[in-house]
Structures are given as structure tokens and as C-alpha cells.
Amino acid sequence: MIALIFFSVLLWDKAEAWGFKDGVLHNSIWLERAAGVYHRESRTGKYQLTYAEAKAVCEYEGGHLATYQQLEAARKIGFHVCAAGWMAKGRVGYPIVKAGPNCGFGKTGIVDYGIRLNRSERWDAYCYNPNGKECGGIFTDSKHVFKSPGYPNEYENEQICYWHIRVKYGQRIHLQFLEFDVEDDTACMADFLEVYDSYDDINGFVGRFCGDELPDDIISTGNVMTLKFLTDASVTAGGFQIRYVTMDMPSKSGDGKNTTSHGKTNFLSGKFGIM
Numbered sequence: 001m002i003a004l005i006f007f008s009v010l011l012w013d014k015a016e017a018w019g020f021k022d023g024v025l026h027n028s029i030w031l032e033r034a035a036g037v038y039h040r041e042s043r044t045g046k047y048q049l050t051y052a053e054a055k056a057v058c059e060y061e062g063g064h065l066a067t068y069q070q071l072e073a074a075r076k077i078g079f080h081v082c083a084a085g086w087m088a089k090g091r092v093g094y095p096i097v098k099a100g101p102n103c104g105f106g107k108t109g110i111v112d113y114g115i116r117l118n119r120s121e122r123w124d125a126y127c128y129n130p131n132g133k134e135c136g137g138i139f140t141d142s143k144h145v146f147k148s149p150g151y152p153n154e155y156e157n158e159q160i161c162y163w164h165i166r167v168k169y170g171q172r173i174h175l176q177f178l179e180f181d182v183e184d185d186t187a188c189m190a191d192f193l194e195v196y197d198s199y200d201d202i203n204g205f206v207g208r209f210c211g212d213e214l215p216d217d218i219i220s221t222g223n224v225m226t227l228k229f230l231t232d233a234s235v236t237a238g239g240f241q242i243r244y245v246t247m248d249m250p251s252k253s254g255d256g257k258n259t260t261s262h263g264k265t266n267f268l269s270g271k272f273g274i275m
């Protein structure tokens, strides 16, 4: 147990170190994307990016802040996010497809906060990058197969992708590795896939995987799971294909209500996860 905590601290340090790279903030997660437009928030939470940081996040990935027109085009094909973000030219707003009482003041369209005079305000970001490789995503379907970016081609250097899986309350997620080939090194420090039994990459660490051996199946304790794929600056490999299917919870007690539970990991296995 102490070893696990100690290792978690090491991982945490490592994760922190990824926050800045070449002076550019690089610690956001993918949430949703459509028509080349996607929403980003800082990993430290909602509304943490200044205009300069939001711009840097999009540019780091080869894109730029979306214009109002690009955001509207994405909205028209179903891009709906309930969080205000920077757009090009210092504008702030968010796209609403479905009117709801808690978001968008019951209206549909771009909720427009206008061009901000104070560029130090903190919001999320809306990036536009039509050539961006699909990297990460949010899945809510009862089953899905997802792949490393570019698969079946090799993945690229310096990737950071997050997949969030959220299935119906009361169900579990059963992960199966179909193909797996990630640059191998003894502690998986170069390239790795990490699996978390929670909706973020802080709680519920299950395991870190690299090499070309298929990891064992993993079953979540709750209805959410996060996978994080990180690659360094050199040496790539074939990548992976992973399938998940949902399973009904065992009927006994309230087991599984705690999505970030610790210590109920007897059927979880990872290269460094359970000690």
C-alpha cells in the first residue's frame, strides 16, 4: 500500500511536469469535437485559461482559436458544450444545440459574451483544426472500439490523448485489448497508456502499459473510466485497439456507487497498478 502511494506521488510529479512544454501550457483534455472544432479546458478545471494560454493550447496542436463562424458551423451539426471558451479575436461564448434551463438561458445558438476587453479573464478554449488527428474522446455508448491516433498506422511522437468512458449509472465497463504495441521500456516512462478507474487521471489509477504484450481485461468498479495515452519525442510503434462493453453491476448492496473507490481492485490488473 505504501509502495502504491509512493508510486502515485511519482506519477503525480511526472504528470505535473507535462503541464508546460517549451513554455506552452499543455495540460488540457479533449472533450468534444465536430467539424474541426473542439473544446478544451485546462486539466486543473473549468475556466482556467487566459486568452494567451487558450491561443497557445490550440496552436500547440497545429490549429488556432475557432472563429465565431466556425463555432456556429460546428453547432449546426450538433456541437453542444455548456462552457464558455475563448474564440479568435478575444471573443468568448459557447454553442448550444438543445435548450435547457441550466445552460444557455433557455436559448439555442452561440451564447455570445462578446469581445473581451480584459484578456486575463479565464475561460475554456474553442480550437479549430480540421487536420487534427482524432486523439481521445468521450464515449457514452454501451460498447465501442477505439484506437490510437492514426491506427493502423503508427502513432506519432508527443501525443497526449484522453478517452473518457461514461456508461449508464449502475453499469460497469469491461475493457478488452484487441491489439497493443507501444514503445517498450522497463518502467514505461517513454510512451504509455494509463488506465484510471475514475473520470479523471488523478484518482483510481489501475495500471500503466507499454510493450507489445496484450494487457489483461480490466473491469471498472463504477460507471466511468479514463484512459490516457502519452508519447515522448522519439520512437513510435503500432498503437492499439481497445474495445469496451458494458456489464450490469452485481445486484448485491450499493457496490460501485463510489466511482473513485480504492481497494476494490481484485479484478483489476496492471503492470504497476496493484501491489
Ligand SMILES: *[C@@H]1O[C@H](CO)[C@@H](O)[C@H](O)[C@H]1NC(C)=O
Residues within 6 Å of the ligand: 118, 119, 120, 121, 122
Ligand atoms: C482582468 O481579469 C482578471 C481575472 O478575472 C482580474 O484579476 C483583473 O483584475 C481584471 N483586470 C481589470 C483591469 O479589470
Ligand SMILES: *[C@@H]1O[C@H](CO)[C@@H](O)[C@H](O)[C@H]1NC(C)=O
Residues within 6 Å of the ligand: 254, 255, 256, 257, 258
Ligand atoms: C463511498 O465511500 C464513502 C467514503 O469512502 C463511504 O463512506 C460510503 O459508504 C461509500 N458508499 C458506497 C455505496 O460504497
Ligand SMILES: [Ca+2]
Residues within 6 Å of the ligand: 183, 190, 191, 231, 232, 233, 234, 235, 236
Ligand atoms: Ca516514443
